[in-house]
Amino acid sequence: MRYIIQPTAADAxxxxxxGKAAALAHLQQAGFPVPGWFALAPAAFADSLDxxxxxxxxxxxxxxxxxxxxxxxxxxxxxxxxxxELTRAVTALSPDGxxxxxxxxxxxxxxxxxxFAGQLASYLNVAPADVAExxxxxxxxxxxxxxxxxxRTHGLERVPPAPAVLIQRMVAAEVxxxxxxxxxxxxxxxxxxxxxxxxxxxALVSGAREGETATVDxxxxxxxxxxxxxxLLDDDQLRAVAALARRCEQHFGVPQDIEWALAGGELFxxxxxxxxxxxxxxxxxxxxxxWDNSNIAESYGGVTTPLTFSFARHAYEEVYRxxxxxxxxxxxxxxxxxxxxxxxxxxxxxxIYYSLFSWYDLLALAPGFSxxxxxxxxxxxxxxxLPPALAARLSANGGRMKLADMLKLVRAVASLARHERRxxxxxxxxxxxxxxxxxxGAIPLEAMRPDxxxxxxxxxxxxxxxxxxxxxxxxxxxxxxYGLLRRLCIAWCGDKAGTLQNDLVGGQGGIISAEPARRVxxxxxxxxxxxxxxxxxxxxxxxxxxxxxxxHPAFAEEYQAYLARFADRCLEELKLESPTLRDDPTPLLRxxxxxxxxxxxxxxxxxxxxxxDAPDQSKRALAERTVRRMLRWHPLRRALFGFxxxxxxxxxxxxxxxxxxxxxxxxxVRRIFVELGRRFHALGLLEHPRDIFYLEVEEALGLVMGTxxxxxxxxxxxxxxxxxxxxxxxxxxxxxxxxxGLVAVGPLTARLIPTDDEHSANDTTDRRGGIGCCxxxxxxxxxxxxxxxxxxxxxxxxxxxxxxxxxxxxxxxGAAGVVVERGSVLSHSAIVARELGIPAVVSVAGVTxxxxxxxxxEVNGTSGTVTRIAMDVPPIAATLREASHVQ
Numbered sequence: 001m002r003y004i005i006q007p008t009a010a011d012a013x014x015x016x017x018x019g020k021a022a023a024l025a026h027l028q029q030a031g032f033p034v035p036g037w038f039a040l041a042p043a044a045f046a047d048s049l050d051x052x053x054x055x056x057x058x059x060x061x062x063x064x065x066x067x068x069x070x071x072x073x074x075x076x077x078x079x080x081x082x083x084x085e086l087t088r089a090v091t092a093l094s095p096d097g098x099x100x101x102x103x104x105x106x107x108x109x110x111x112x113x114x115x116f117a118g119q120l121a122s123y124l125n126v127a128p129a130d131v132a133e134x135x136x137x138x139x140x141x142x143x144x145x146x147x148x149x150x151x152r153t154h155g156l157e158r159v160p161p162a163p164a165v166l167i168q169r170m171v172a173a174e175v176x177x178x179x180x181x182x183x184x185x186x187x188x189x190x191x192x193x194x195x196x197x198x199x200x201x202x203a204l205v206s207g208a209r210e211g212e213t214a215t216v217d218x219x220x221x222x223x224x225x226x227x228x229x230x231x232l233l234d235d236d237q238l239r240a241v242a243a244l245a246r247r248c249e250q251h252f253g254v255p256q257d258i259e260w261a262l263a264g265g266e267l268f269x270x271x272x273x274x275x276x277x278x279x280x281x282x283x284x285x286x287x288x289x290x291w292d293n294s295n296i297a298e299s300y301g302g303v304t305t306p307l308t309f310s311f312a313r314h315a316y317e318e319v320y321r322x323x324x325x326x327x328x329x330x331x332x333x334x335x336x337x338x339x340x341x342x343x344x345x346x347x348x349x350x351x352i353y354y355s356l357f358s359w360y361d362l363l364a365l366a367p368g369f370s371x372x373x374x375x376x377x378x379x380x381x382x383x384x385x386l387p388p389a390l391a392a393r394l395s396a397n398g399g400r401m402k403l404a405d406m407l408k409l410v411r412a413v414a415s416l417a418r419h420e421r422r423x424x425x426x427x428x429x430x431x432x433x434x435x436x437x438x439x440x441g442a443i444p445l446e447a448m449r450p451d452x453x454x455x456x457x458x459x460x461x462x463x464x465x466x467x468x469x470x471x472x473x474x475x476x477x478x479x480x481x482y483g484l485l486r487r488l489c490i491a492w493c494g495d496k497a498g499t500l501q502n503d504l505v506g507g508q509g510g511i512i513s514a515e516p517a518r519r520v521x522x523x524x525x526x527x528x529x530x531x532x533x534x535x536x537x538x539x540x541x542x543x544x545x546x547x548x549x550x551x552h553p554a555f556a557e558e559y560q561a562y563l564a565r566f567a568d569r570c571l572e573e574l575k576l577e578s579p580t581l582r583d584d585p586t587p588l589l590r591x592x593x594x595x596x597x598x599x600x601x602x603x604x605x606x607x608x609x610x611x612x613d614a615p616d617q618s619k620r621a622l623a624e625r626t627v628r629r630m631l632r633w634h635p636l637r638r639a640l641f642g643f644x645x646x647x648x649x650x651x652x653x654x655x656x657x658x659x660x661x662x663x664x665x666x667x668x669v670r671r672i673f674v675e676l677g678r679r680f681h682a683l684g685l686l687e688h689p690r691d692i693f694y695l696e697v698e699e700a701l702g703l704v705m706g707t708x709x710x711x712x713x714x715x716x717x718x719x720x721x722x723x724x725x726x727x728x729x730x731x732x733x734x735x736x737x738x739x740x741g742l743v744a745v746g747p748l749t750a751r752l753i754p755t756d757d758e759h760s761a762n763d764t765t766d767r768r769g770g771i772g773c774c775x776x777x778x779x780x781x782x783x784x785x786x787x788x789x790x791x792x793x794x795x796x797x798x799x800x801x802x803x804x805x806x807x808x809x810x811x812x813x814g815a816a817g818v819v820v821e822r823g824s825v826l827s828h829s830a831i832v833a834r835e836l837g838i839p840a841v842v843s844v845a846g847v848t849x850x851x852x853x854x855x856x857x858e859v860n861g862t863s864g865t866v867t868r869i870a871m872d873v874p875p876i877a878a879t880l881r882e883a884s885h886v887q
Contacts, residue, residue: 001284003044004089005164007037016041018105018164023252023272030251032244032269033569037168039105044082045139045162057143061159064152066145069294073140078132086135090128090167099125099170102134106142106163120147120163125170129659135165173200173261173266175232177211179241180275181249181256187281189255189741192216192242196232197790200261216242235261240267248272271730281750283612291353293735298803298827303350306720307673308576310696314350316344318461319468322361325834326473328415329365337361348743350727425652430470434661437463438668445671450679452730457672457701464665473656478651479637485648488641497776499862503623506834507773508649512660513832516569516809519562520588524595526555534600537593545589562588568667569660571807576670577693578807587789591810598795598814619775619837656831663806669878676700685713694720770819770844772864773830774809776815778839779869782855784848785811798859802848804829813837817859819866821847841866 005017012025017039028034046054053072060068078086095136104120113837121141123134141147142163151160177196182189197211212232213225216517220239226233233241241260244267248256255278257273269272300312324334334341340361346353419426437460448456485504489495527534531553549556567582581588627645631638677692680703686692692700694717702708710716734750783797788808793799798817801808806828812818815838820829823842839861847866851857856869 003047003085005039005041007034012039015368016164018042018107018166019273020271021105021164021166024166027248027251027269027272032247033253033267034094034269035169035171037166038136040078040082040086040165040167042107042162042164042648044086044165048076048079048082058159061143064148066148069148070332075145076139076223076371077136077568083132083391086132086167088760090131093167093169094128097128099127101168102126102131102138103166103168103597104142104163105166106710107161118380120144122202123740124200131167138163138165168270171261171263171270173268174257174261175237176197176261176270177241179245179260181242181245181258182275182278182714183215184257184275184277187278187283188285189278189283190218191286192245194233194238194241194245196241198232214238237262237267237401239740244269268463280747282740282742282746284740286388288357289346289739289743290356290739291348291733291739292356293351293353295823295827296345296352296354297571297735297822298805298829301572301803301805302732303724304347304352304575305577305693306696306722307693307700308574309345309347309352310698311349311576311669312574313342313345314697315443315465317341318465319472320344322466322469323472323476324362324365326415326419326469327365328412333365337365346743347750348739349730349733350724351733353733399806402481416473416476417511420477423470423473423477427474427658430658431661433467434664438664442675445675448675450676453672453676453679454701454704457669460665460668460672471655471662474651474654474658477647478655481644484644488644492637492641493627497852499772500623500626502773502834502861503619503775504627504645505649505652506620506837508620508653509654510657511831512657513806513809513828514836516562516566516806517812517832517836519558519566520592520595523555523558523562523592524599525851526552526558527596528599531600534593534596537589538594538597541666542584542586542589545586568663568670569806569809572710572805573663573807574805576666576673577690578670580667580670582667582671587810590792590816594792595814652831656828658695659828660806673700676704680713685711686717687714689719691717694724766868768847768850768866770841770847770864770866771823771830772861773823773840773842774818774833774838776837776839777858777860777862778858779858780816782819782851782853782857783815784851784853786848798857800847800851800857812838817861819844819847819851821845821861 005012005021007025009025014022016022017025021037024034024037041868049057050621057072058068060066060072077083081375090100101122101124103122106120121138123137126134139162142160147160147276148158150156150291151158175196177194179195180193183191183193185193193209193213193215195213212228214231214233215223215225216223216238222235222238237364239448243809244260245258248258248269252272252274255275256272257275258269258273261268261270278834304312321334325331340358343358344362346355396829441456443452445453445456482501482505483730486501489501489504495501515538521642528538530552531549533552536545540548549559561586568580570578570580571587572578573580627641631641674689677686677689680686680692680700681689685703691713695713699708699716703711703713733748737747737748737750739746778798780796780798782800783791783793784800785793786802788801788811791811791814793811795814796816798819799808799811799815800819802821803814803823804818804820804827808829809832812832818829818833818838818840820827820840820842821844823829827842830840830842839859841859841861841864844866851868858867858869860867
């Protein structure tokens with residue numbers, strides 16, 4: 001036959017007989033209870049139109065001329081050849097004149113993307129003699145005004161493909177209806193939804209009548225909506241319909257929407273198509289995850305490449321295993337929580353987030369979960385606490401016998417005290433181990449073979465990543481003593497604003513993160529002595545600058561010393577793909593040049609070399625006098641306060657300095673992979689050496705060691721580059737969100753983070769509150785910086801940014817003040833601002849969208865407020881400072 005296609009035919013495909021009929025063919029061949037049927041191919045439609053009518057119909061559809069489309073199809077009937085085949089097939093299907101159903105089956109109907117539900121015509125209880133007429137009606141429905149509008153709305157081709165027509169034996173249904181293998185309204189994949197109606201289900205499908213509805217979960221538990229007194233389906237029948245829907249889902253591999261009928265105790269399947277609404281719904285029963293980028297965004301802002309994420313994820317895993325060992329957690333418990341350590345951070349649409357449940361699970365391993373939870377949240381900079389119900393669940397999971405819990409707590413405290421006493425010695429040993437691991441070898445990296453580069457990486461991994469003990473312990477005690485100092489300042493000295501604490505900790509010197517800014521100022525002063533050098537630093541090419549530097553030996557010596565010390569310090573320095581000063585020193589040279597011009601023009605106060613290296617001690621000394629006065633009649637308090645203060649100062653200092661050592665390790669790892677990228681490029685495996693950043697760590701190393709699962713690196717990189725380009729162009733995910741089930745696909749549910757009450761109470765249209773990090777008041781024009789690579793902060797301007805990292809230090813050097821949207825009192829921007837004596841406020845919600853470059857603002861690092869000032873108010877000197885500790 002030319003036009004009739006039977007269910008068992010080899011060409012019973014979607015392209016040949018449309019989506020609905022093709023699905024039934026698959027199901028019938030798989031043994032599903034499908035009533036007998038056949039399909040009339042779309043070719044019958046084409047052959048029933050003459051050439052002129054076909055051309056007229058196509059043109060009318062392209063123009064959207066509905067009247068012309070109707071006119072072209074007004075007299076359409078099946079041609080003689082199609083009618084003859086149709087008559088024979090109908091007689092075979094209905095030898096005794098049984099009624100039939102005549103339905104559409106278009107090629108793009110009932111698909112995963114577009115269902116066309118209710119758009120095309122269906123006819124039930126059709127007499128065999130009327131089938132040809134109903135076929136004509138189905139054809140016309142495929143070109144209706146609704147169809148043309150639907151196709152325009154969804155960007156489909158203007159000319160619809162002619163539908164195939166499905167002719168099926170009617171089922172004399174006692175009960176019929178629809179069923180979904182997953183809940184299309186809530187997205188619950190584990191719940192089937194069954195709707196039933198007495199007799200034929202057409203009225204239910206069309207919405208003319210409401211049926212009885214029930215849900216059936218995977219265990220067969222039934223929940224009826226409305227609890228009817230005499231339900232149409234008993235429990236066994238409900239489970240049978242739900243099971244049929246789930247069988248269809250298993251057959252097609254995606255959740256299905258089916259039509260079914262029950263007649264004479266036999267269940268029939270009439271239709272099955274994908275549920276199209278689930279793509280935008282997460283399964284609310286799926287595993288719950290809570291993601292937050294808080295402090296981690298300071299290190300990994302924006303899109304992060306696969307190499308960096310895979311390295312960072314492994315580093316977090318190893319480092320926090322070590323932390324648990326230091327806290328006395330047993331190896332058995334550590335092994336039992338292997339998945340927790342593997343998922344400390346996650347990559348969502350190219351951006352790194354804390355997987356908060358892993359962090360809470362980690363905390364729950366240690367005794368005293370409820371007491372320590374808020375401390376950990378403050379340590380991570382998490383603004384919104386864990387929902388109470390989830391906190392209770394985690395606490396229960398981490399709960400133990402009270403006596404056992406107390407014993408473990410005692411052991412943990414004793415262990416921490418022991419580590420605190422040994423910490424100075426452990427830090428010295430850590431530095432020695434680090435220096436030995438990073439010492440130049442006999443063979444430079446540039447000359448190593450690929451296998452030697454891999455061996456060097458594995459050596460670093462074993463000697464450092466798995467033994468990051470001193471920085472971990474120091475971080476713990478920095479948080480602990482800084483937090484205790486804050487409490488004592490409030491309770492004993494009335495320092496609710498936090499200015500006393502900041503002044504007591506700041507100004508102590510010896511913090512390496514402040515050294516680059518001082519060195520840049522010193523270099524700028526040297527360059528200011530020569531206008532030619534200052535000008536070429538600002539505008540010249542790198543080659544021209546390097547030739548000019550040679551003519552200034554004092555400058556050249558200081559410049560080379562800077563690179564030797566800080567070549568790996570750059571913007572986003574923990575992202576391996578970030579170019580360093582070793583790759584391109586132009587940002588450093590430009591910063592020096594602009595600052596030199598300001599020195600030369602007198603727009604900024606010059607400092608001699610000795611002064612630039614000495615921290616401002618006045619606020620610190622004043623704060624100490626304030627404490628002595630407040631505690632002069634309390635010797636025990638004074639002793640305890642001194643003990644906590646001394647340790648807070650040392651631990652905060654060492655915390656920032658040890659973070660620089662992390663930069664050195666990342667710098668060496670970066671160089672190893674850059675060299676591997678060059679080797680791969682030379683072998684034709686990569687288009688560009690830096691394409692290696694689009695590989696994961698084990699993919700790159702595995703290619704050398706024989707454990708890689710693909711060698712088509714160019715193809716793999718191309719796929720990832722395209723995907724990451726889309727992520728960069730898309731709106732970034734929110735700072736905090738929830739997921740259910742699959743994290744990588746589907747929508748993200750944002751959780752709004754309320755503004756801290758302490759500051760939001762003072763927020764007005766022209767004032768925002770944050771956390772004051774360095775006391776003093778400064779007024780000047782805002783410089784909102786989103787891309788620090790090309791930014792310049794001019795004399796008297798206040799740097800405003802979403803986040804900063806150590807690479808921003810080149811902008812700090814000339815800023816009059818600093819305002820940061822993210823961060824905490826122990827973030828890099830806060831610590832450096834305190835050491836440089838720059839008034840700073842961090843954690844100012846939405847400041848980069850609230851302010852714009854050129855706004856006149858006042859930054860009060862004492863009270864933690866930022867005020868936008870009317871433009872007609874003249875700026876005051878950028879050197880205004882307030883020492884607010886005087887009682």
